Structure formats: structure tokens, C-alpha cells
Amino acid sequence: MKYMLLVCGDDTNDASGMAPVEPWVEELGDRRVRLHGHRLALPADAVTVRVRGGEVLRTDGPFAETKEYVAGFDVLECDSLEEAIEAAAKHPVATVGAMEVRPFWEDEDAEGEIRRLDTERTDAARAGDVDRVLACYVPDAQVVENGRHHRGVEELRKAWAVTAPATREVLESGVHVDESIAFGHALVRTGDDLLRVTTGYRNVGPRWLIVHEHVTEATS
Structure with a gap:
């Protein structure tokens, strides 16, 4: 406690x-x-x-x-x-x-809220709904995908504008929560690609959002 x-x-x-x-x-x-x-x-x-x-x-x-x-x-x-x-x-x-x-007040389930956010992120990607995906991020979020650095949701919107409905399956995941920030790591399959995703979250009032995401290809 x-x-x-x-x-x-x-x-x-x-x-x-x-x-x-x-x-x-x-x-x-x-x-x-x-x-x-x-x-x-x-x-x-x-x-x-x-x-x-x-x-x-x-x-x-x-x-x-x-x-x-x-x-x-x-x-x-x-x-x-x-x-x-x-x-x-x-x-x-x-x-x-x-x-x-x-x-500390104990009626909150921060880890559960973060996992629900990740589920929404996955469902939005499967639907190819860029607006729903971006709603999971803070406006100034930074995302690094295989060396490509995107700063802010407007850059992400341009990068993902042509995103079609995609297979996204979370194979493994873990979350560590520390008051207003949290860190997660996951093994994600998208199509034929196997990815390692490290995510930083921040509590922005009534909900948790993604502030940083680092995506690399998983190596065997």
C-alpha cells in the first residue's frame, strides 16, 4: 500500500x-x-x-x-x-x-484503466479508425517506429492517414503504475510483423493517455 x-x-x-x-x-x-x-x-x-x-x-x-x-x-x-x-x-x-x-485513496484501478486504453487502441487499429487511435494519445505525444520519430498527434495523423483496418494482436504485456505515470511493455503482432512496444502513460485527469511509444521489430 x-x-x-x-x-x-x-x-x-x-x-x-x-x-x-x-x-x-x-x-x-x-x-x-x-x-x-x-x-x-x-x-x-x-x-x-x-x-x-x-x-x-x-x-x-x-x-x-x-x-x-x-x-x-x-x-x-x-x-x-x-x-x-x-x-x-x-x-x-x-x-x-x-x-x-x-x-493513498484506494478506490482506483489505474492498471485496469490502462489496459482498457490499450484495448481501445487495438480495437481502433483493427477498425482502421485513425481518430480513435489518436484519441489514445496526448496532443504532444512522441512515437518512435523503427527509427522514425513522430512528434505530436498531427504528425501521427499524417503518418497514419492511409492506415487501413489492420490485424493487431497483443501477445504479451506488462504495466507498472506509479501515481500519475506508468510504463508498459508488450509483444504485438501486426500482420506478419512481430513488434516490441514500450509505452509511457500519463494520468491527465479523468483518464490515462499515451505520452510516448517506442516500437521496434522483435528479434528471436
């Missing part, structure tokens, strides 16, 4: 004696507990945005004036909440600030 670790600093505490964070990052990264994370700029650089009566209200500074503030974040993957708490307790900032551990 994935957890968001909010690293909360406290500007009233002396952090001069705090241990460096790098060993914690390296240890949890080696164990594949820490997936990624980053520091954030100070609250003085924050901008708070509200919309009231259709008007956008911008306030320089954090949402709440408090001595504690979110200084960074880490995404952890742990077997239990207790394991995530143990990892948070070892973070050096825990000695001078606070760590908020919060589970």
Missing part, C-alpha cells in the same frame, strides 16, 4: 544538529520503500488560491500561518501503516519537526 509522508518543519526549533537526510533516502530507496519525493520551497514562496463568486483570489504565503509547515514529501510503499510509521520515525526531520503519514 502507498503512503504519502508529509515532512513538516518547525521554524522555532534548532535544526543545526539534525542528521543528514541522504542516508535515509538511500536506505529506503535501496529497499524500494521510498518511491520518490522532493523538498519544497519555504512557505514565504507559497501562493494560496481561492475562487469566490467566480473571482480568483490570490494570497502570497501559505494557507495557514503556523510555526509548522510542509517542507517536503515522500511517497512510500509499505505492507502496513506500522511499517510506514517506522520509516517516518527514522526520518531526520522527525527529531525537530513532525511527519504526517497518510494512506
Whole structure:
């Protein structure tokens, strides 16, 4: 299960004696507990945005004036909440600030959505429907087909304009999902050709779309 670790600093505490964070990052990264994370700029650089009566209200500074503030974040993957708490307790900032551990919302099936997108991509190719195929890509998608580089869906539209209904069969496939991005690999047969397809996906709000695709002939 994935957890968001909010690293909360406290500007009233002396952090001069705090241990460096790098060993914690390296240890949890080696164990594949820490997936990624980053520091954030100070609250003085924050901008708070509200919309009231259709008007956008911008306030320089954090949402709440408090001595504690979110200084960074880490995404952890742990077997239990207790394991995530143990990892948070070892973070050096825990000695001078606070760590908020919060589970990710779990009612989403990102892998299932991506596989449904790939099925739509295959069905559209079989129908020779270029518009349906291109609807599976972001506007600035990049596709490399056997060394030919296409940038954006308009280039793809020209390259695939004469696409006729084609046999497309996915023989093998795998997907790795990491929050808003995902990577897939597949062995695909199109007509007499056997292809290896590596695909990058991005969550663009209500759906996943293809941002990068690399296609090469499979070698035995």
C-alpha cells in the first residue's frame, strides 16, 4: 500500500544538529520503500488560491500561518501503516519537526484503466479508425517506429492517414503504475510483423493517455 509522508518543519526549533537526510533516502530507496519525493520551497514562496463568486483570489504565503509547515514529501510503499510509521520515525526531520503519514485513496484501478486504453487502441487499429487511435494519445505525444520519430498527434495523423483496418494482436504485456505515470511493455503482432512496444502513460485527469511509444521489430 502507498503512503504519502508529509515532512513538516518547525521554524522555532534548532535544526543545526539534525542528521543528514541522504542516508535515509538511500536506505529506503535501496529497499524500494521510498518511491520518490522532493523538498519544497519555504512557505514565504507559497501562493494560496481561492475562487469566490467566480473571482480568483490570490494570497502570497501559505494557507495557514503556523510555526509548522510542509517542507517536503515522500511517497512510500509499505505492507502496513506500522511499517510506514517506522520509516517516518527514522526520518531526520522527525527529531525537530513532525511527519504526517497518510494512506493513498484506494478506490482506483489505474492498471485496469490502462489496459482498457490499450484495448481501445487495438480495437481502433483493427477498425482502421485513425481518430480513435489518436484519441489514445496526448496532443504532444512522441512515437518512435523503427527509427522514425513522430512528434505530436498531427504528425501521427499524417503518418497514419492511409492506415487501413489492420490485424493487431497483443501477445504479451506488462504495466507498472506509479501515481500519475506508468510504463508498459508488450509483444504485438501486426500482420506478419512481430513488434516490441514500450509505452509511457500519463494520468491527465479523468483518464490515462499515451505520452510516448517506442516500437521496434522483435528479434528471436
